[in-house]
Amino acid sequence: MRALILAVVMLALAGTVAGERAASGPLPRGYNGLAATPPMGWNNYNAYGLELTDRLIRETADRMVSSGMRDAGYVYVSLDDGWMASTRDANGNLRADPSRFPYGIAALAAYVHARGLKLGLYEDAGVKTCGGLPGSLGHESADAATFAAWGVDYLKYDNCYAAEGCGQYTCSAAGERERYAAMRDALLATGRPIVFSVCTWGTDTVWRWGAGYGNLWRTTADIQPTYDSMVSIFKQTVGLGGHAGPGGWNDPDMLEVGNGMSAIEDRTEITLWAAMAAPLIAGTDLVHADAATLALLTDPRVIAVDQDPLGVPARVVSSAQGHYVLERPLAGGDTAVVLFNETGAAATISAGLGSESAVTDLWNGTSAVTATIRADVPAHGAMLYRVGQS
Numbered sequence: 001m002r003a004l005i006l007a008v009v010m011l012a013l014a015g016t017v018a019g020e021r022a023a024s025g026p027l028p029r030g031y032n033g034l035a036a037t038p039p040m041g042w043n044n045y046n047a048y049g050l051e052l053t054d055r056l057i058r059e060t061a062d063r064m065v066s067s068g069m070r071d072a073g074y075v076y077v078s079l080d081d082g083w084m085a086s087t088r089d090a091n092g093n094l095r096a097d098p099s100r101f102p103y104g105i106a107a108l109a110a111y112v113h114a115r116g117l118k119l120g121l122y123e124d125a126g127v128k129t130c131g132g133l134p135g136s137l138g139h140e141s142a143d144a145a146t147f148a149a150w151g152v153d154y155l156k157y158d159n160c161y162a163a164e165g166c167g168q169y170t171c172s173a174a175g176e177r178e179r180y181a182a183m184r185d186a187l188l189a190t191g192r193p194i195v196f197s198v199c200t201w202g203t204d205t206v207w208r209w210g211a212g213y214g215n216l217w218r219t220t221a222d223i224q225p226t227y228d229s230m231v232s233i234f235k236q237t238v239g240l241g242g243h244a245g246p247g248g249w250n251d252p253d254m255l256e257v258g259n260g261m262s263a264i265e266d267r268t269e270i271t272l273w274a275a276m277a278a279p280l281i282a283g284t285d286l287v288h289a290d291a292a293t294l295a296l297l298t299d300p301r302v303i304a305v306d307q308d309p310l311g312v313p314a315r316v317v318s319s320a321q322g323h324y325v326l327e328r329p330l331a332g333g334d335t336a337v338v339l340f341n342e343t344g345a346a347a348t349i350s351a352g353l354g355s356e357s358a359v360t361d362l363w364n365g366t367s368a369v370t371a372t373i374r375a376d377v378p379a380h381g382a383m384l385y386r387v388g389q390s
Protein backbone atom coordinates (compact mmCIF):
# COMPACT_ATOMS: atom_id res chain seq x y z
CA MET A 1 0.00 0.00 0.00
CA ARG A 2 2.83 2.40 0.88
CA ALA A 3 4.40 1.75 -2.48
CA LEU A 4 1.09 2.42 -4.16
CA ILE A 5 0.65 5.74 -2.34
CA LEU A 6 4.22 6.70 -3.17
CA ALA A 7 3.60 5.84 -6.81
CA VAL A 8 0.43 7.93 -6.92
CA VAL A 9 2.17 10.89 -5.26
CA MET A 10 5.12 10.66 -7.62
CA LEU A 11 2.96 10.45 -10.70
CA ALA A 12 0.91 13.42 -9.47
CA LEU A 13 4.10 15.40 -8.89
CA ALA A 14 5.36 14.38 -12.29
CA GLY A 15 2.26 15.86 -13.85
CA THR A 16 3.14 19.28 -12.43
CA VAL A 17 6.79 19.34 -13.40
CA ALA A 18 6.72 17.69 -16.81
CA GLY A 19 8.52 19.76 -19.36
CA GLU A 20 10.80 21.57 -16.91
CA ARG A 21 14.49 21.38 -17.65
CA ALA A 22 17.25 21.51 -15.09
CA ALA A 23 20.23 23.64 -15.98
CA SER A 24 22.87 22.68 -13.43
CA GLY A 25 26.45 21.92 -14.43
CA PRO A 26 28.76 19.10 -13.41
CA LEU A 27 28.46 17.48 -9.98
CA PRO A 28 31.37 15.88 -8.12
CA ARG A 29 32.41 12.34 -9.03
CA GLY A 30 30.35 9.94 -6.96
CA TYR A 31 27.51 12.46 -6.71
CA ASN A 32 24.80 9.82 -6.26
CA GLY A 33 26.82 7.40 -4.13
CA LEU A 34 26.40 4.57 -6.66
CA ALA A 35 28.76 2.39 -8.72
CA ALA A 36 31.67 2.35 -6.29
CA THR A 37 32.84 -0.49 -8.54
CA PRO A 38 31.89 -0.94 -12.21
CA PRO A 39 28.24 -2.06 -12.61
CA MET A 40 27.63 -5.70 -13.54
CA GLY A 41 24.55 -7.16 -15.16
CA TRP A 42 22.90 -8.21 -18.42
CA ASN A 43 21.23 -6.29 -21.25
CA ASN A 44 19.23 -7.77 -24.11
CA TYR A 45 20.56 -5.59 -26.95
CA ASN A 46 23.60 -7.50 -28.20
CA ALA A 47 21.69 -10.77 -28.45
CA TYR A 48 18.17 -9.61 -29.31
CA GLY A 49 18.33 -6.04 -30.61
CA LEU A 50 14.95 -4.40 -30.06
CA GLU A 51 13.10 -7.74 -29.83
CA LEU A 52 12.48 -8.05 -26.10
CA THR A 53 9.50 -9.34 -24.15
CA ASP A 54 8.36 -9.75 -20.58
CA ARG A 55 8.90 -13.49 -20.92
CA LEU A 56 12.49 -13.08 -22.13
CA ILE A 57 13.37 -10.83 -19.21
CA ARG A 58 11.77 -13.15 -16.64
CA GLU A 59 13.45 -16.24 -18.09
CA THR A 60 16.76 -14.42 -18.17
CA ALA A 61 16.36 -13.30 -14.55
CA ASP A 62 15.63 -16.90 -13.54
CA ARG A 63 18.70 -18.12 -15.40
CA MET A 64 20.86 -15.44 -13.81
CA VAL A 65 19.93 -16.92 -10.46
CA SER A 66 20.17 -20.61 -11.38
CA SER A 67 23.43 -20.23 -13.33
CA GLY A 68 25.26 -18.38 -10.56
CA MET A 69 25.45 -15.14 -12.53
CA ARG A 70 23.66 -13.17 -9.81
CA ASP A 71 25.86 -14.56 -7.07
CA ALA A 72 28.94 -13.74 -9.15
CA GLY A 73 27.83 -10.09 -9.09
CA TYR A 74 25.72 -9.63 -12.23
CA VAL A 75 22.74 -7.98 -10.56
CA TYR A 76 21.28 -5.56 -13.14
CA VAL A 77 18.81 -7.09 -15.61
CA SER A 78 18.38 -4.39 -18.22
CA LEU A 79 15.83 -3.74 -20.95
CA ASP A 80 17.27 -1.85 -23.91
CA ASP A 81 15.45 0.12 -26.60
CA GLY A 82 12.13 -1.37 -27.73
CA TRP A 83 10.38 -1.83 -24.38
CA MET A 84 7.93 1.05 -24.72
CA ALA A 85 4.76 1.79 -26.65
CA SER A 86 5.07 4.03 -29.70
CA THR A 87 3.14 6.85 -28.01
CA ARG A 88 2.85 8.30 -24.52
CA ASP A 89 -0.46 7.91 -22.66
CA ALA A 90 -3.17 10.57 -22.46
CA ASN A 91 -1.32 12.24 -19.54
CA GLY A 92 1.98 12.32 -21.40
CA ASN A 93 3.52 9.47 -19.43
CA LEU A 94 5.63 6.68 -20.86
CA ARG A 95 4.10 3.25 -21.02
CA ALA A 96 5.39 -0.18 -21.89
CA ASP A 97 4.43 -1.81 -25.16
CA PRO A 98 1.21 -3.56 -24.07
CA SER A 99 1.70 -6.62 -26.26
CA ARG A 100 5.31 -7.27 -25.25
CA PHE A 101 4.94 -6.25 -21.61
CA PRO A 102 1.29 -6.99 -20.78
CA TYR A 103 1.90 -6.75 -17.01
CA GLY A 104 3.81 -3.47 -17.18
CA ILE A 105 7.28 -2.57 -15.95
CA ALA A 106 6.43 -2.29 -12.23
CA ALA A 107 5.35 -5.94 -12.16
CA LEU A 108 8.51 -6.93 -13.99
CA ALA A 109 10.61 -4.95 -11.51
CA ALA A 110 8.87 -6.74 -8.64
CA TYR A 111 9.62 -10.11 -10.25
CA VAL A 112 13.28 -9.20 -10.68
CA HIS A 113 13.58 -7.73 -7.18
CA ALA A 114 12.07 -10.87 -5.64
CA ARG A 115 15.05 -12.76 -7.06
CA GLY A 116 17.66 -10.47 -5.58
CA LEU A 117 18.26 -8.69 -8.90
CA LYS A 118 17.79 -5.08 -10.00
CA LEU A 119 16.00 -3.68 -13.04
CA GLY A 120 17.59 -1.55 -15.74
CA LEU A 121 15.69 0.45 -18.34
CA TYR A 122 16.59 2.44 -21.47
CA GLU A 123 15.60 5.92 -22.63
CA ASP A 124 17.05 8.66 -24.81
CA ALA A 125 18.11 12.28 -24.30
CA GLY A 126 16.42 13.36 -27.50
CA VAL A 127 12.96 13.46 -29.01
CA LYS A 128 13.06 9.79 -30.05
CA THR A 129 15.05 6.71 -29.04
CA CYS A 130 17.43 5.25 -31.59
CA GLY A 131 14.62 2.84 -32.48
CA GLY A 132 12.15 5.71 -33.04
CA LEU A 133 10.13 5.46 -29.80
CA PRO A 134 9.28 8.45 -27.55
CA GLY A 135 12.40 10.17 -26.13
CA SER A 136 12.68 11.93 -22.78
CA LEU A 137 13.78 15.39 -23.97
CA GLY A 138 11.49 17.87 -22.24
CA HIS A 139 9.92 15.08 -20.15
CA GLU A 140 12.85 14.39 -17.83
CA SER A 141 11.14 15.02 -14.50
CA ALA A 142 7.99 13.11 -15.41
CA ASP A 143 9.91 10.18 -16.87
CA ALA A 144 12.34 9.94 -13.95
CA ALA A 145 9.37 9.92 -11.57
CA THR A 146 7.78 7.16 -13.64
CA PHE A 147 10.96 5.10 -13.53
CA ALA A 148 11.29 5.54 -9.77
CA ALA A 149 7.62 4.64 -9.22
CA TRP A 150 8.08 1.48 -11.28
CA GLY A 151 11.13 0.43 -9.21
CA VAL A 152 13.80 1.00 -11.83
CA ASP A 153 17.39 0.80 -10.50
CA TYR A 154 19.51 1.69 -13.57
CA LEU A 155 18.92 3.92 -16.59
CA LYS A 156 20.84 3.70 -19.86
CA TYR A 157 20.32 7.06 -21.54
CA ASP A 158 21.01 7.17 -25.28
CA ASN A 159 21.65 10.13 -27.59
CA CYS A 160 19.66 9.70 -30.83
CA TYR A 161 17.43 12.36 -32.41
CA ALA A 162 18.95 15.01 -30.13
CA ALA A 163 16.48 17.77 -31.05
CA GLU A 164 13.43 18.38 -33.22
CA GLY A 165 14.51 18.28 -36.83
CA CYS A 166 17.68 16.26 -36.14
CA GLY A 167 18.37 12.90 -37.73
CA GLN A 168 19.16 9.73 -35.80
CA TYR A 169 22.83 10.53 -35.23
CA THR A 170 23.08 14.12 -36.46
CA CYS A 171 23.59 16.94 -33.93
CA SER A 172 24.11 14.46 -31.08
CA ALA A 173 26.60 16.89 -29.50
CA ALA A 174 24.02 19.72 -29.46
CA GLY A 175 23.31 20.70 -25.86
CA GLU A 176 24.59 17.32 -24.81
CA ARG A 177 25.71 18.12 -21.27
CA GLU A 178 22.54 20.06 -20.51
CA ARG A 179 20.37 17.24 -21.81
CA TYR A 180 22.21 14.69 -19.66
CA ALA A 181 22.24 17.01 -16.63
CA ALA A 182 18.47 17.35 -16.92
CA MET A 183 17.92 13.61 -16.54
CA ARG A 184 20.68 13.25 -13.93
CA ASP A 185 18.99 15.91 -11.79
CA ALA A 186 15.55 14.44 -12.38
CA LEU A 187 16.74 11.02 -11.25
CA LEU A 188 18.35 12.54 -8.15
CA ALA A 189 15.13 14.39 -7.36
CA THR A 190 13.20 11.11 -7.17
CA GLY A 191 15.28 10.05 -4.16
CA ARG A 192 15.57 6.52 -5.56
CA PRO A 193 19.10 5.17 -6.12
CA ILE A 194 19.29 4.82 -9.92
CA VAL A 195 22.60 4.18 -11.68
CA PHE A 196 22.89 6.59 -14.62
CA SER A 197 24.54 5.25 -17.78
CA VAL A 198 25.54 8.01 -20.22
CA CYS A 199 25.35 6.54 -23.74
CA THR A 200 26.86 9.20 -25.99
CA TRP A 201 29.21 6.91 -27.93
CA GLY A 202 32.33 8.89 -26.98
CA THR A 203 31.15 12.19 -28.45
CA ASP A 204 32.60 15.46 -27.14
CA THR A 205 35.39 13.60 -25.24
CA VAL A 206 32.77 12.48 -22.73
CA TRP A 207 35.42 10.86 -20.51
CA ARG A 208 36.58 14.36 -19.54
CA TRP A 209 33.18 15.29 -18.08
CA GLY A 210 31.26 12.04 -17.68
CA ALA A 211 31.90 11.57 -13.94
CA GLY A 212 30.02 14.80 -13.20
CA TYR A 213 26.99 13.60 -15.11
CA GLY A 214 26.69 9.85 -14.69
CA ASN A 215 28.13 6.63 -13.30
CA LEU A 216 29.45 5.30 -16.62
CA TRP A 217 29.85 6.69 -20.11
CA ARG A 218 30.22 4.92 -23.43
CA THR A 219 33.62 5.64 -24.99
CA THR A 220 32.86 4.48 -28.55
CA ALA A 221 30.29 3.52 -31.16
CA ASP A 222 28.44 0.22 -30.72
CA ILE A 223 30.40 -2.99 -30.30
CA GLN A 224 29.90 -5.83 -32.78
CA PRO A 225 30.43 -9.55 -32.07
CA THR A 226 33.78 -9.64 -33.87
CA TYR A 227 37.38 -9.67 -32.73
CA ASP A 228 38.20 -6.55 -34.79
CA SER A 229 35.38 -4.53 -33.25
CA MET A 230 36.28 -5.64 -29.74
CA VAL A 231 39.99 -4.82 -30.17
CA SER A 232 39.22 -1.47 -31.78
CA ILE A 233 37.11 -0.51 -28.76
CA PHE A 234 39.84 -1.72 -26.39
CA LYS A 235 42.39 0.48 -28.16
CA GLN A 236 40.10 3.52 -28.07
CA THR A 237 39.39 3.06 -24.35
CA VAL A 238 42.53 1.75 -22.66
CA GLY A 239 44.29 5.13 -22.73
CA LEU A 240 41.39 6.83 -20.92
CA GLY A 241 41.87 5.07 -17.59
CA GLY A 242 42.91 8.27 -15.81
CA HIS A 243 39.34 9.56 -16.14
CA ALA A 244 37.70 6.54 -14.48
CA GLY A 245 37.37 5.64 -10.82
CA PRO A 246 34.85 4.84 -8.10
CA GLY A 247 31.48 6.36 -9.02
CA GLY A 248 32.29 6.99 -12.71
CA TRP A 249 33.63 4.50 -15.27
CA ASN A 250 34.65 4.33 -18.90
CA ASP A 251 32.15 2.05 -20.68
CA PRO A 252 33.61 0.21 -23.69
CA ASP A 253 30.11 -1.24 -24.30
CA MET A 254 28.49 -4.52 -23.41
CA LEU A 255 30.24 -7.87 -23.59
CA GLU A 256 30.02 -10.02 -26.71
CA VAL A 257 31.16 -13.14 -24.82
CA GLY A 258 29.08 -16.06 -26.16
CA ASN A 259 27.99 -14.23 -29.32
CA GLY A 260 30.25 -15.81 -31.92
CA MET A 261 33.88 -14.92 -31.25
CA SER A 262 36.25 -17.84 -30.63
CA ALA A 263 36.71 -19.18 -27.10
CA ILE A 264 40.13 -17.50 -26.98
CA GLU A 265 38.69 -14.16 -28.14
CA ASP A 266 35.85 -14.36 -25.63
CA ARG A 267 38.39 -14.84 -22.85
CA THR A 268 40.44 -11.96 -24.21
CA GLU A 269 37.43 -9.65 -24.12
CA ILE A 270 36.59 -10.27 -20.48
CA THR A 271 40.28 -10.09 -19.55
CA LEU A 272 40.73 -6.70 -21.22
CA TRP A 273 37.42 -5.38 -19.88
CA ALA A 274 38.41 -6.44 -16.34
CA ALA A 275 41.81 -4.78 -16.73
CA MET A 276 40.12 -1.53 -17.85
CA ALA A 277 37.71 -1.63 -14.86
CA ALA A 278 34.87 -1.71 -17.38
CA PRO A 279 31.25 -2.37 -16.51
CA LEU A 280 30.60 -6.07 -17.11
CA ILE A 281 27.23 -6.17 -18.84
CA ALA A 282 26.71 -9.61 -20.37
CA GLY A 283 25.13 -9.36 -23.81
CA THR A 284 24.46 -12.95 -24.72
CA ASP A 285 21.38 -15.19 -24.68
CA LEU A 286 21.72 -16.40 -21.10
CA VAL A 287 18.71 -18.69 -21.27
CA HIS A 288 20.56 -20.89 -23.76
CA ALA A 289 24.17 -20.02 -22.88
CA ASP A 290 26.46 -23.05 -22.66
CA ALA A 291 28.53 -24.04 -19.66
CA ALA A 292 31.75 -22.60 -21.08
CA THR A 293 30.18 -19.17 -21.60
CA LEU A 294 28.72 -19.12 -18.10
CA ALA A 295 31.99 -20.32 -16.57
CA LEU A 296 33.89 -17.55 -18.34
CA LEU A 297 31.44 -14.84 -17.31
CA THR A 298 31.37 -15.98 -13.68
CA ASP A 299 35.07 -16.63 -13.13
CA PRO A 300 35.67 -15.23 -9.65
CA ARG A 301 39.30 -14.28 -10.24
CA VAL A 302 38.70 -12.11 -13.30
CA ILE A 303 35.67 -10.54 -11.62
CA ALA A 304 37.80 -9.72 -8.58
CA VAL A 305 40.20 -7.80 -10.84
CA ASP A 306 37.36 -5.93 -12.54
CA GLN A 307 35.69 -5.11 -9.21
CA ASP A 308 38.87 -4.26 -7.32
CA PRO A 309 37.91 -1.56 -4.81
CA LEU A 310 40.90 0.68 -5.58
CA GLY A 311 39.18 1.35 -8.90
CA VAL A 312 42.29 2.26 -10.91
CA PRO A 313 42.14 0.98 -14.52
CA ALA A 314 45.14 -0.60 -16.23
CA ARG A 315 47.70 1.36 -18.18
CA VAL A 316 49.62 0.12 -21.21
CA VAL A 317 53.25 -0.61 -20.28
CA SER A 318 54.22 -1.69 -23.80
CA SER A 319 52.49 -2.59 -27.05
CA ALA A 320 55.25 -3.11 -29.62
CA GLN A 321 54.17 -5.26 -32.58
CA GLY A 322 50.74 -5.83 -31.08
CA HIS A 323 52.22 -7.58 -28.04
CA TYR A 324 50.64 -5.75 -25.11
CA VAL A 325 51.64 -5.65 -21.46
CA LEU A 326 49.07 -3.97 -19.18
CA GLU A 327 49.39 -3.24 -15.48
CA ARG A 328 46.60 -2.48 -13.06
CA PRO A 329 47.31 -1.59 -9.40
CA LEU A 330 45.00 -3.40 -6.98
CA ALA A 331 43.88 -2.67 -3.44
CA GLY A 332 46.29 -4.05 -0.86
CA GLY A 333 49.36 -3.60 -3.02
CA ASP A 334 48.96 -6.41 -5.58
CA THR A 335 49.12 -5.73 -9.31
CA ALA A 336 47.16 -7.32 -12.14
CA VAL A 337 49.23 -7.94 -15.27
CA VAL A 338 47.78 -8.77 -18.68
CA LEU A 339 49.76 -10.10 -21.63
CA PHE A 340 47.66 -9.62 -24.78
CA ASN A 341 48.66 -10.82 -28.21
CA GLU A 342 46.67 -8.76 -30.70
CA THR A 343 48.24 -10.47 -33.69
CA GLY A 344 47.23 -13.49 -35.73
CA ALA A 345 50.37 -15.46 -34.79
CA ALA A 346 51.30 -17.03 -31.45
CA ALA A 347 53.99 -15.06 -29.60
CA THR A 348 56.09 -15.13 -26.46
CA ILE A 349 55.39 -12.03 -24.38
CA SER A 350 57.37 -11.00 -21.28
CA ALA A 351 56.86 -8.54 -18.46
CA GLY A 352 59.62 -7.61 -16.04
CA LEU A 353 58.42 -7.24 -12.44
CA GLY A 354 61.45 -5.45 -10.96
CA SER A 355 61.97 -8.04 -8.22
CA GLU A 356 61.08 -11.58 -7.27
CA SER A 357 57.31 -11.66 -6.86
CA ALA A 358 54.54 -14.14 -6.16
CA VAL A 359 52.71 -14.60 -9.45
CA THR A 360 49.40 -16.38 -9.90
CA ASP A 361 48.17 -17.17 -13.40
CA LEU A 362 44.48 -16.37 -12.96
CA TRP A 363 43.28 -18.33 -15.98
CA ASN A 364 45.30 -21.48 -15.31
CA GLY A 365 45.46 -21.39 -11.53
CA THR A 366 49.23 -21.95 -11.33
CA SER A 367 51.58 -19.98 -9.05
CA ALA A 368 55.29 -19.23 -9.14
CA VAL A 369 57.89 -16.90 -7.62
CA THR A 370 59.66 -15.00 -10.37
CA ALA A 371 60.99 -11.60 -11.42
CA THR A 372 59.75 -11.98 -14.99
CA ILE A 373 56.45 -13.21 -16.38
CA ARG A 374 56.96 -14.92 -19.73
CA ALA A 375 54.21 -16.73 -21.60
CA ASP A 376 53.44 -18.20 -24.97
CA VAL A 377 50.28 -16.34 -25.83
CA PRO A 378 48.12 -17.72 -28.65
CA ALA A 379 46.95 -15.51 -31.51
CA HIS A 380 44.27 -13.11 -30.18
CA GLY A 381 44.85 -14.46 -26.67
CA ALA A 382 45.29 -12.78 -23.30
CA MET A 383 46.84 -14.01 -20.06
CA LEU A 384 45.92 -12.55 -16.70
CA TYR A 385 48.11 -12.60 -13.59
CA ARG A 386 47.95 -11.34 -10.05
CA VAL A 387 51.33 -10.26 -8.76
CA GLY A 388 52.09 -9.84 -5.06
CA GLN A 389 55.03 -9.82 -2.69
CA SER A 390 57.04 -13.05 -2.64
Ligand code: GLA
Nearest residue numbers: 045080081130131158199222
Ligand atom coordinates in the same frame (compact mmCIF):
# COMPACT_ATOMS: atom_id res chain seq x y z
C1 GLA B 1 22.35 2.84 -29.72
C2 GLA B 1 23.14 2.38 -28.49
C3 GLA B 1 23.05 0.87 -28.38
C4 GLA B 1 21.58 0.45 -28.27
C5 GLA B 1 20.80 0.97 -29.47
C6 GLA B 1 19.31 0.73 -29.32
O1 GLA B 1 22.94 2.39 -30.90
O2 GLA B 1 24.48 2.79 -28.58
O3 GLA B 1 23.79 0.40 -27.26
O4 GLA B 1 21.05 0.94 -27.07
O5 GLA B 1 21.00 2.38 -29.65
O6 GLA B 1 18.54 1.23 -30.36
